Amino acid sequence: MNxxxxxxxxxxEVESFVVDWLSEHxxxxxxxxxxxxxxxxxxxxxxxxxxxxxxxxxxDTLFGVGSCTKSFTAIAVVQxxxxxxxxVEDPVDDxxxxxxDVPGDPVTIRExxxxxxxxxxxxxxxxxxxxxxxxxxxxxxxxxxxxxRRHVEGSxxxxxxxxxxxxxxxxxxxxxxQVVEAxxxxxxxxxxxxxxxxxxxxxxxxxxxxxxxxxxxxxxPYVEDDGDFQEVGFPFDPLIHAPGGxxxxxxxxxxxxxxxxxxxxxxxxxxxxSGGLEEMTTPVGTFGTxxxxxxxxxxxGLTVEQFLGDRLIGHGGSIGVSTAWFGYLEEAELGxxxxxxTGPEAHPMVVGPAxxxxxxxxxxxxxxxxxxxxxxxxxxTGEYESYxxxxxxxxxxxxxxxxxxxxxxxxxxxxxxTPTAVEDxxxxxxTTEVSGIQDEVRFEFGDDGVDLFFERxxxxxxx
Numbered sequence: 001m002n003x004x005x006x007x008x009x010x011x012x013e014v015e016s017f018v019v020d021w022l023s024e025h026x027x028x029x030x031x032x033x034x035x036x037x038x039x040x041x042x043x044x045x046x047x048x049x050x051x052x053x054x055x056x057x058x059x060d061t062l063f064g065v066g067s068c069t070k071s072f073t074a075i076a077v078v079q080x081x082x083x084x085x086x087x088v089e090d091p092v093d094d095x096x097x098x099x100x101d102v103p104g105d106p107v108t109i110r111e112x113x114x115x116x117x118x119x120x121x122x123x124x125x126x127x128x129x130x131x132x133x134x135x136x137x138x139x140x141x142x143x144x145x146x147x148x149r150r151h152v153e154g155s156x157x158x159x160x161x162x163x164x165x166x167x168x169x170x171x172x173x174x175x176x177x178q179v180v181e182a183x184x185x186x187x188x189x190x191x192x193x194x195x196x197x198x199x200x201x202x203x204x205x206x207x208x209x210x211x212x213x214x215x216x217x218x219x220x221p222y223v224e225d226d227g228d229f230q231e232v233g234f235p236f237d238p239l240i241h242a243p244g245g246x247x248x249x250x251x252x253x254x255x256x257x258x259x260x261x262x263x264x265x266x267x268x269x270x271x272x273x274s275g276g277l278e279e280m281t282t283p284v285g286t287f288g289t290x291x292x293x294x295x296x297x298x299x300x301g302l303t304v305e306q307f308l309g310d311r312l313i314g315h316g317g318s319i320g321v322s323t324a325w326f327g328y329l330e331e332a333e334l335g336x337x338x339x340x341x342t343g344p345e346a347h348p349m350v351v352g353p354a355x356x357x358x359x360x361x362x363x364x365x366x367x368x369x370x371x372x373x374x375x376x377x378x379x380x381t382g383e384y385e386s387y388x389x390x391x392x393x394x395x396x397x398x399x400x401x402x403x404x405x406x407x408x409x410x411x412x413x414x415x416x417x418t419p420t421a422v423e424d425x426x427x428x429x430x431t432t433e434v435s436g437i438q439d440e441v442r443f444e445f446g447d448d449g450v451d452l453f454f455e456r457x458x459x460x461x462x463x
Contacts, residue, residue, distance in 0.1 A: 006034065006042045006359075013358050015044070021344075021351055022047050028222060028229060029057035030340035030348075033250035034359070035257045037333045043251055049341070050220040051229060059251040062204065062218040063339035064234065065324040066317025068253075069246040070173050071280075074113055074301030075196050076180045076188075078276040085183045088113065095179045098152040104161035109179065112172035113300040114284040118165050122155040124148065125170040128240045129319050132233035133223060148174065148239050166285035166298065170243040173301075177242025188241055199271050200255045205248035209236035212247050219341050221321035229342075235319055244317055253326050253337035260313065261333045281313050281330075290369040291419055307353060308332075308360050308367060316349030325349040329356060345399075346370065373419060376427040377402060380443040384452050384459035393452060393459045402429065404441070404454070415454075417441050 006014070014032075022030060029047035033040060045057035080086050091106035092099050099107045104118070111117035127140045141147045152171055160167075177188040184191045189207035197205050204215065212218055212234070222229040236245065248256075255266060264272035272280070283297025283304045290296070297304040305312050307329070314327025314335075321341065325348035328335025336355055338348040354364035354371055364371040377397045384393040391408040402417040417429035420440075427443040442453040450461035 010359055011042065014042075014355055015046075017355065017358060017364075018046055018351075021346060022340075025344035025346055026224065026227075026342070027344050028341045029061070029219065030338065031057050031059050031061050031063070031250040032336060032338050032355070033059055033254040034336045034355075035254050035261065035328070035334070037261060038258055040251075040254045040258075043254065049218065051222070057219070058217055060204070060217050060249045061339075062206075062212060062215050062247045062249055063324055063341070064219070064221075064244075064247050064317075064319045064322035065253070065326075065339060066244045066319045066322065067170075068315050068317040068324050068326055069242065069244050070301035070317075071315050072192055072196055072246060072301070073173055073176050073180070073188075073242045074280055075272055075276075076192055077109065077113060077176055078272060078280060078300065079195060080180065080183050082273050082276055086179070092175060092179065095182045096149075096175055098149050098175060099156060101153065102156045102159045104159065109176065110284075112169070112176050114298055115166055115169050115172065115287075116164070116285045117169065117172060118160040118167070119155070119169050119172065120158055120160065120165075120167040121169055122151060122158075122171050124151055124174065125240060125243065128237045129235045129244075132235045132237075133221070133320055134232050135223075142239065145178075145239075166287065168287075170240075173243035174239055174241075180242070188238075189245075192246075196271060199269050200252070200259055200266050202248060202252040202255055205246060205252050207236070207241050207245050207247075209234070212236070217249075218247075219322060219339075222341055223321065224342060232321060234321065244319060248339075250337040250339055253324075253339075257326055257328050257335040257337060261328055261335060281311075291373065291421065292369060294369075308357065308362060312353060312356070314349075314352070316347060316352075318343050318347065323348050325352040327352055327356070329360075332360070334359060346374075372422045373400060376422045376443070376445075377419070379445055379450065380427055380452075382450075382461050383463045384450075385462045386457055386459050391457065391459070393454075393457075395452070404431075406454075406457075 029049045031045045034042040043059035049055050049057040049061045088110040093106050107117040127142050181188050221232050221234045223232050259266040259271050263274050264277040280300040282299050285298045287296040287298040287303050311330040316325040323343050324339035326337040338352045350370035354368045357364050357367050365375045381395050381397050394405045396403045404415045415431050417431050419429050421428040425445045429441040432438045444451045452459040
């Protein structure tokens, strides 16, 4: 594909897909960049970065990339480890007092990088993000490093020590940022800007509120209220710098992707040693499991999964008013960065892989779990009748599940269905009765209609 630009047919297909995504999910603005090997082959904005002026989003528009920042934090830690300033097996207690009293063995830096410390979420990111958005949560004292330390110390007895557990732990990354500060003897944001962003030419990417607000080409943060978009504040707090505080553009995130594809090197300069990059992209914990059984692994600030016969490596992020994802196919050396305003149901972390699928000649509804599932759920939704209309059923989509309401002359009942498999022409679900009996529910999609099989009944879709 790589001749410095996208194939015109592929470009048209991708753009149509993105426009449909924005329209269907009420996303005001977005931007997309695609890299193929060492080349930026596509960069474009869609919609508005500011609605009241109708200013267009561009590849240079600054968006909050949320938890995509975790990979930058991981790089900082790996760099310091490579220089002998720390070891990822060091106890966090060597640098910070926050976790000194945890039950079990001391928590290590590596466990914080991989979310495998056994520490469940303490919810710290919630108030730190929601307050600037005007959504409250003032009752939690989290306005200083001392507040944060007390917040973490108060939660240490919740650590799970009797099993291996993956808990996505934002506070762990805040502590990693503080470890970077303790070791480098400079503010976390300053270290990352000097040692990660600058070598990559990411000169507009920043953790600074002042720099963001001074930029002309930047997103406007909105929250949606009954279909109306209200402008709100933007979360810039040092306590979320390391877990999710970076703002960047897809044009600059493309440089970041090119560094990964280039085995840690960008324009001849090594940012991450090859061994360090391999360590970062080796799964340790399990981030999640798709309904088809495929696992998403987690390395150092990066998710890793099998996709299109390749390894897909990246990370998504959300701060409510902005969502983003970057990722690349390791063998194909094809990657993209995608960011948008608001937080749509179809997050960039599912839209991005769908676009990669299109670029590889695949249909998202066949290879991306989100689109496979949504397509099947939408096909199952509707009105159903039993033989001669004696009974009826109404099926409605409830996010990733279905609600089933049955009515007959004798009785009615409501049941919730959990999808377990999507196959050719078939959606399998399960439901559990109050009796404790678990039943399979099947939707069969044929040329002559949709049939619903549940217990003794066979319903035919009537609309």
